[in-house]
Amino acid sequence: MAGLTPTTSTGTSATLSGSAFDPLRKRLLFPAWFVIGFFLVLPVLLMLVYSFLTKEFRGGVVWEFSTASYDQFFFDRGLFGDEPAKIEWTYITIFWRSIVQALIATVICLLIGFPTAYFIATRPDSTRNLWLFLVTVPYWVNLLIRTVSMKFLIRDNGPMNEWLMMVGLIDSPIHLINTNIAVQLGLFYSYLPFMVLPVYASVERFNFSLAEAAADLYASRWTTLRRVILPAVKPGIIAGCILVFVPSLGAFLAPDLLGGAKNFMIGSLIEEQFKGSAGNWPFGAACSMILLSMVLLVLMVYARSQARAGAQ
Amino acid sequence: MAQASAGIKKYPGFLAVTLVCLLVLYLPLIVVMVYSFNDSASITRWGGFSFRWYHEVFHSAENAKFKEATWNSITIALMAAIAATVIATAAAIGMIRSGQWRGKASSFALINLPLMVPEIVTAVATLIFFSAIGFTTGYLTILIAHCVFCIPFAYLPIAARLQGVETIYEQAAMDLYATRWQTFTKVLLPLLAPGIISGFLLAFIISLDDFIITNFVKGAGVETLPTAIFGAVKQGIKPNIMAISTLMLMVSVCFVTVSYLVGRLGQK
Numbered sequence: 001m002a003g004l005t006p007t008t009s010t011g012t013s014a015t016l017s018g019s020a021f022d023p024l025r026k027r028l029l030f031p032a033w034f035v036i037g038f039f040l041v042l043p044v045l046l047m048l049v050y051s052f053l054t055k056e057f058r059g060g061v062v063w064e065f066s067t068a069s070y071d072q073f074f075f076d077r078g079l080f081g082d083e084p085a086k087i088e089w090t091y092i093t094i095f096w097r098s099i100v101q102a103l104i105a106t107v108i109c110l111l112i113g114f115p116t117a118y119f120i121a122t123r124p125d126s127t128r129n130l131w132l133f134l135v136t137v138p139y140w141v142n143l144l145i146r147t148v149s150m151k152f153l154i155r156d157n158g159p160m161n162e163w164l165m166m167v168g169l170i171d172s173p174i175h176l177i178n179t180n181i182a183v184q185l186g187l188f189y190s191y192l193p194f195m196v197l198p199v200y201a202s203v204e205r206f207n208f209s210l211a212e213a214a215a216d217l218y219a220s221r222w223t224t225l226r227r228v229i230l231p232a233v234k235p236g237i238i239a240g241c242i243l244v245f246v247p248s249l250g251a252f253l254a255p256d257l258l259g260g261a262k263n264f265m266i267g268s269l270i271e272e273q274f275k276g277s278a279g280n281w282p283f284g285a286a287c288s289m290i291l292l293s294m295v296l297l298v299l300m301v302y303a304r305s306q307a308r309a310g311a312q
Numbered sequence: 313m314a315q316a317s318a319g320i321k322k323y324p325g326f327l328a329v330t331l332v333c334l335l336v337l338y339l340p341l342i343v344v345m346v347y348s349f350n351d352s353a354s355i356t357r358w359g360g361f362s363f364r365w366y367h368e369v370f371h372s373a374e375n376a377k378f379k380e381a382t383w384n385s386i387t388i389a390l391m392a393a394i395a396a397t398v399i400a401t402a403a404a405i406g407m408i409r410s411g412q413w414r415g416k417a418s419s420f421a422l423i424n425l426p427l428m429v430p431e432i433v434t435a436v437a438t439l440i441f442f443s444a445i446g447f448t449t450g451y452l453t454i455l456i457a458h459c460v461f462c463i464p465f466a467y468l469p470i471a472a473r474l475q476g477v478e479t480i481y482e483q484a485a486m487d488l489y490a491t492r493w494q495t496f497t498k499v500l501l502p503l504l505a506p507g508i509i510s511g512f513l514l515a516f517i518i519s520l521d522d523f524i525i526t527n528f529v530k531g532a533g534v535e536t537l538p539t540a541i542f543g544a545v546k547q548g549i550k551p552n553i554m555a556i557s558t559l560m561l562m563v564s565v566c567f568v569t570v571s572y573l574v575g576r577l578g579q580k
Binding site: 021022023024025026027028029031032033035036037039040041042043044046047050060112113115116118119120122129131133134135136137138140141142143144145146148149150151152153159160185188189192208211212215221224225246247249250252253257266267270271274275281284285288291292295296299 | 320321322323325326327329330332333334336337338339340341343344347398399400402403405406407409410411413419422423425426428429430431432433434436437438439440441443444456457459460463467479517520521523524527528538541542545549553554557560561564565567568572576
């Protein structure tokens with residue numbers, strides 16, 4: 001078979017570009033389409049179906065249509081389900097807390113990540129890659145191990161408190177673990193490189209003669225940053241914010257290991273429906289659907305703004 | 313211009329922020345590394361330097377479960393990364409060397425879908441799917457799930473590389489009567505090699521790193537290293553966990569350093 005192809009392939013490629021871009025090559029995409037379609041798209045659709053089924057008590061579902069999961073999420077009908085429906089705040093609060101936590105994590109990553117990315121992007125060529133390497137190395141260390149390390153460091157009787165007390169900066173341990181601050185620290189630690197890398201990429205592309213022009217026109221350093229550099233690197237900043245916000249929203253390890261029960265986030269709520277004793281699969285599926293819808297909404301708004309920016 | 317703009321580029325305090333950033337990133341890892349050599353059984357008090365916990369990790373029966381979990385982690389990561397790299401290489405050629413066609417943007421979105429769906433949602437969906445079709449959860453379900461989310465990680469560096477390779481080489485080969493297969497193996501594949509290697513390494517590390525999805529789709533009895541460590545940590549951070557963490561940390565750092573150096577060689 002292979003022996004025949006030379007003549008046919010040169011025969012069909014009358015024009016040069018015909019041989020390099022062959023529409024039939026689309027077939028090479030079939031395996032990827034199949035694997036992702038069958039093992040991700042189909043499961044997500046099935047999850048949507050499951051969120052409308054009736055729960056079975058040992059986990060799993062009964063194949064009977066029901067909106068009980070969404071009802072449980074939004075409404076409180078009393079212990080026996082016969083009282084007039086009130087808004088149920090428990091789950092809305094958990095989602096709201098997750099959104100706020102993810103937003104704060106995004107802002108912190110931006111405040112620390114932007115100067116870092118900017119600093120690295122303005123290094124001379126010889127050291128730039130080394131700085132970038134230093135910032136990204138921790139990202140390649142297992143996320144679980146990073147989170148556990150953070151937990152070890154900031155425990156009440158952990159090394160950090162011990163050193164600070166030894167030096168005499170504090171008298172009693174700073175209580176960090178199981179607080180919002182610990183969760184923030186964990187999220188920052190998990191997703192910082194997602195902010196640094198896109199910002200770095202756009203600062204590196206920035207043409208600094210524009211900043212020079214601004215300086216020549218007597219713009220102060222901060223005005224230049226605010227009015228010239230920031231608008232130019234905005235796409236990188238927005239991309240970084242989305243890359244931090246989306247995984248923070250559904251994060252599990254940082255809130256679970258560092259946050260404790262008081263700082264319950266969406267990830268733990270969902271996990272509990274499948275792994276914990278609560279075991280309510282349709283409700284877990286419904287929570288996942290709501291989370292997925294929020295994420296897709298953010299991504300769609302982003303894609304829209306990108307398209308609009310591209311059209312201008 | 314370079315000299316003139318050097319002053320303009322600088323902002324006071326940015327160096328300090330960068331250093332603080334590096335401190336936060338590295339301090340926990342260094343502390344765990346140091347304390348893993350602590351001789352004392354109490355994890356906070358320093359009792360002198362020793363390899364005691366490393367010895368225990370490799371030799372005590374109690375830690376046998378970690379050995380099995382390590383084996384599972386490595387074999388799954390290897391197979392998932394190979395499968396994902398093959399699928400991603402084909403997909404990259406299919407995307408970039410097929411001209412323009414309707415639905416190309418959707419195809420790109422589909423390949424990158426595993427990056428957009430939050431991990432915990434993927435985990436839930438995959439668990440529901442396997443349970444609905446009556447597939448017993450275990451080693452194989454972990455492998456399939458890993459292969460799926462590794463595809464975009466393998467795809468991105470390969471596609472980036474392919475975009476940088478001009479079509480003239482393939483055209484020249486085909487003008488010289490190379491078959492399609494010969495053009496692929498003798499011309500395109502060597503040109504793509506750096507992208508394929510980094511795609512594979514990325515997929516391998518991402519698979520080793522995964523906790524959430526594995527935790528959902530693993531059956532009873534099958535553990536990977538992250539799930540085994542998570543289970544142990546729930547009972548408190550013990551010195552043997554710190555020794556295992558340090559070992560994993562070293563492996564990751566070696567991996568990244570090697571791929572960094574390979575990348576630098578490739579540029580020169």
